[in-house]
Amino acid sequence: VVDEEIAPPAFLALLDQAIRRDMSAPRLDGLIAVAISAEGGWRYWRLKLTRDRAESAFVDALPRRADVTIVLGSREADSLISTGDLPPRPELALVGGDRHLLQRFIERYFAGSSWLEARSQSKRSTEPLRRRGSS
Amino acid sequence: VKFKAINKEALRTLGEVLPKGDPATTPRLANRILDDCGVHDALRSQDLKLVTTGAETIDLAELRDQQRPEASLIHGSEPLDRRRRLKHGLEHLLRLYPRQRVDASLLGDGELRGVGASEQLQGMRLEEETARSEAPDALPAATPTLNAIIDAGARFPEDYQRAPEIAARLAMLHMDLAGKRVGRGDLDAYASALEALLGSKLGPKKLRQLKSRLRAANATLSGLDDIVVAFRPRHRAPASAEPKDWIPTDKINWIGQPGKALVVKGSLWKLKAPRWSHKYAASGVDLMGGLKTYYRSLEGDPKLQDPNFQHRFDAAVAWAQRAQPWIDKLLVATQVAGSAKLGWAMIKAASASTGGLALLLPIAAVIGRAGFRYGGGAAGAIVHAVVDMWTAMAVAHHQDPHNLRPKTFSVMTREISLLTIPPLAIATSLDPTGVMGVFFDAFVLGTSNGGFLSNPIHKLAHEHRNGVRNREPQNWYERLAKAGELVTPDEHNRHHRKPFRGHYDPVSGATNAFLDSIIPSLGIDLWAVMERGRYVIDGTIPNTWLEGATSEPIVPPKVLAQVREELQRRLAIQMEQAASSEPVYVMLSAIPQQTQSPGSWQERLALVSEPFPEDVIAKYFADLNRTDGGLIILNLSEHEAR
Numbered sequence: 070v071v072d073e074e075i076a077p078p079a080f081l082a083l084l085d086q087a088i089r090r091d092m093s094a095p096r097l098d099g100l101i102a103v104a105i106s107a108e109g110g111w112r113y114w115r116l117k118l119t120r121d122r123a124e125s126a127f128v129d130a131l132p133r134r135a136d137v138t139i140v141l142g143s144r145e146a147d148s149l150i151s152t153g154d155l156p157p158r159p160e161l162a163l164v165g166g167d168r169h170l171l172q173r174f175i176e177r178y179f180a181g182s183s184w185l186e187a188r189s190q191s192k193r194s195t196e197p198l199r200r201r202g203s204s
Numbered sequence: 205v206k207f208k209a210i211n212k213e214a215l216r217t218l219g220e221v222l223p224k225g226d227p228a229t230t231p232r233l234a235n236r237i238l239d240d241c242g243v244h245d246a247l248r249s250q251d252l253k254l255v256t257t258g259a260e261t262i263d264l265a266e267l268r269d270q271q272r273p274e275a276s277l278i279h280g281s282e283p284l285d286r287r288r289r290l291k292h293g294l295e296h297l298l299r300l301y302p303r304q305r306v307d308a309s310l311l312g313d314g315e316l317r318g319v320g321a322s323e324q325l326q327g328m329r330l331e332e333e334t335a336r337s338e339a340p341d342a343l344p345a346a347t348p349t350l351n352a353i354i355d356a357g358a359r360f361p362e363d364y365q366r367a368p369e370i371a372a373r374l375a376m377l378h379m380d381l382a383g384k385r386v387g388r389g390d391l392d393a394y395a396s397a398l399e400a401l402l403g404s405k406l407g408p409k410k411l412r413q414l415k416s417r418l419r420a421a422n423a424t425l426s427g428l429d430d431i432v433v434a435f436r437p438r439h440r441a442p443a444s445a446e447p448k449d450w451i452p453t454d455k456i457n458w459i460g461q462p463g464k465a466l467v468v469k470g471s472l473w474k475l476k477a478p479r480w481s482h483k484y485a486a487s488g489v490d491l492m493g494g495l496k497t498y499y500r501s502l503e504g505d506p507k508l509q510d511p512n513f514q515h516r517f518d519a520a521v522a523w524a525q526r527a528q529p530w531i532d533k534l535l536v537a538t539q540v541a542g543s544a545k546l547g548w549a550m551i552k553a554a555s556a557s558t559g560g561l562a563l564l565l566p567i568a569a570v571i572g573r574a575g576f577r578y579g580g581g582a583a584g585a586i587v588h589a590v591v592d593m594w595t596a597m598a599v600a601h602h603q604d605p606h607n608l609r610p611k612t613f614s615v616m617t618r619e620i621s622l623l624t625i626p627p628l629a630i631a632t633s634l635d636p637t638g639v640m641g642v643f644f645d646a647f648v649l650g651t652s653n654g655g656f657l658s659n660p661i662h663k664l665a666h667e668h669r670n671g672v673r674n675r676e677p678q679n680w681y682e683r684l685a686k687a688g689e690l691v692t693p694d695e696h697n698r699h700h701r702k703p704f705r706g707h708y709d710p711v712s713g714a715t716n717a718f719l720d721s722i723i724p725s726l727g728i729d730l731w732a733v734m735e736r737g738r739y740v741i742d743g744t745i746p747n748t749w750l751e752g753a754t755s756e757p758i759v760p761p762k763v764l765a766q767v768r769e770e771l772q773r774r775l776a777i778q779m780e781q782a783a784s785s786e787p788v789y790v791m792l793s794a795i796p797q798q799t800q801s802p803g804s805w806q807e808r809l810a811l812v813s814e815p816f817p818e819d820v821i822a823k824y825f826a827d828l829n830r831t832d833g834g835l836i837i838l839n840l841s842e843h844e845a846r
Binding site: 150 | 287288290291295298319327328
């Protein structure tokens with residue numbers, strides 16, 4: 070059950086926004102779960118990835134056997150999105166599971182794409198590949 | 205500057221590309237650099253407007269708030285800073301993996317790492333056990349293999365969209381056949397499915413190849429991606445009336461004199477045959493957003509009227525290029541003649557020695573074989589490494605080993621023959637006699653010819669069915685490789701896989717252990733020294749430095765800093781130059797693709813130097829009336845647009 074009245078932590082909201090903004094197929098397979106200790110309890114977010122669909126949701130419990138599990142304290146989560154780094158003396162920052170999946174998830178959803186990339190994709194689909202030399 | 209997902213050629217060419225203002229070939233790195241230098245911020249500060257059906261104008265912020273799919277096309281207008289910081293934050297979490305393990309048995313497997321204490325996890329609620337079963341796993345048994353094959357799909361840039369689908373469906377087809385003996389009916393079903401997937405008909409030769417590959421892959425499924433590689437449709441340029449001698453501008457070297465241009469395909473040092481031409485081509489984006497190559501005549505080109513346009517080495521270069529094929533053939537003839545002469549001298553020396561021909565020749569053969577395997581192998585390996593790391597020639601081959609251009613024997617042996625002919629000449633002129641003379645001649649013969657044949661053998665290793673090229677295996681090569689006399693495709697292909705280091709011996713593979721393990725154990729990391737040397741000379745980043753090549757990227761931080769500094773310097777020059785550039789007109793449009801799944805968008809960016817004609821815009825609006833697309837028209841300076 071998602072508590073509609075309490076806004077999710079900014080870290081989770083940003084993750085959710087990044088997934089929802091990207092309409093194309095994820096081409097990844099796995100389950101990513103994030104838990105953040107907020108005031109008044111924990112907040113959970115999970116992302117189900119299949120080749121064709123990404124399903125992002127705020128949930129009321131952490132998936133028990135996610136492929137990637139991230140657990141953060143609220144101070145650590147805020148620091149990660151405001152500075153890109155953990156605070157000086159982190160108290161709670163845990164990550165576990167499939168490192169490769171997490172890496173590919175970051176590359177897939179947070180690569181620095183822009184409309185220049187859109188142009189290059191258009192080029193890739195229309196320009197013939199030149200034959201290359203060999204040694 | 206991060207090195208993930210950047211191939212080394214892209215990085216190498218970025219410095220050349222950015223000043224020309226075409227970051228499209230290196231989008232990710234270019235985008236990052238543009239981001240760092242505030243170019244995207246500049247773009248975002250423009251007053252962008254989205255024009256949709258019926259000339260209704262929607263504010264971009266409003267569009268994003270509504271979470272309309274069109275908004276996803278306009279990444280450049282979105283606040284990237286928060287996203288970037290989140291990305292850095294997630295990457296920071298990645299770095300927690302090697303940290304101390306924290307007891308988190310509360311969370312199922314409890315494999316969490318980082319900082320914290322298990323007491324802090326108290327109060328956390330966990331989903332019920334059944335929750336995981338909702339996770340999609342259509343092919344539980346085959347998923348790891350399938351995923352690996354789908355990943356392999358990324359190796360086909362030209363059919364990027366289709367390759368994963370082809371690979372996945374092939375894998376499912378193959379699962380039906382796994383464990384079975386492949387019969388004719390299976391083969392026919394498989395072949396017709398493959399034909400349907402690839403959209404091309406397989407001929408009898410291809411069918412034979414498919415059968416042999418199918419049998420080879422049947423045991424483990426691991427050969428499937430090789431099947432997809434081998435049978436993927438070769439990308440061909442669309443049939444058009446473009447004359448063959450029209451070539452893209454970026455491949456042109458201008459030499460000659462004013463009014464008399466000599467256009468050369470390829471770079472000069474490769475010594476390609478020059479062609480006189482009165483036309484040249486230019487790549488650009490056509491009015492409808494597609495990338496197209498334009499051609500036009502050289503007549504009237506201001507370049508021809510430029511009095512400074514005169515190449516100093518005009519005649520010399522032209523004649524050297526024309527003579528090159530004959531020089532190649534002469535080198536082959538010299539190697540053959542030198543080997544024959546030395547062989548004859550060896551036989552004469554053996555017959556005059558105390559042991560006689562019957563005793564000495566078998567021993568000489570053994571020594572010659574050792575020379576071929578070890579001497580020739582080591583020479584071939586070092587030359588191979590030099591060519592791979594120190595010349596641009598091998599870059600394309602290493603980025604796409606499946607793509608081997610047919611080369612003549614004399615071209616393949618051209619470079620190394622300059623090393624293998626002198627030992628023959630020296631041994632012949634020394635003309636040693638006696639038993640030791642015979643052995644010396646045998647060793648030189650073996651070493652020289654091993655080195656000389658290293659590149660042709662390398663090519664055979666790629667043509668083998670377990671190699672990557674789509675060719676019938678050569679039986680004689682297969683037998684010799686199986687007997688250990690020549691390098692096996694498996695051994696050579698390790699050289700093309702992560703971590704891209706070592707296994708350079710292209711002759712027999714016998715010296716790989718020595719060159720890759722024994723020499724480094726003595727404290728001399730030859731390959732690392734050569735990689736570093738190449739970087740120092742022209743900035744080429746070796747494959748081994750790229751993230752993913754090894755468990756952690758091994759790019760020296762100092763090098764990263766140098767690369768960053770150099771790229772920023774070049775970008776600053778480009779921005780300075782762009783200040784005076786002409787305005788251009790940009791059209792970015794998005795049309796939903798009807799043929800593909802919902803949410804699939806065809807994105808086009810047109811960049812032209814003249815305003816868009818009314819009829820072109822009208823056509824776009826007609827498309828938009830039919831569908832649900834978006835269109836942006838911007839008038840920007842060229843620098844801002846890029």
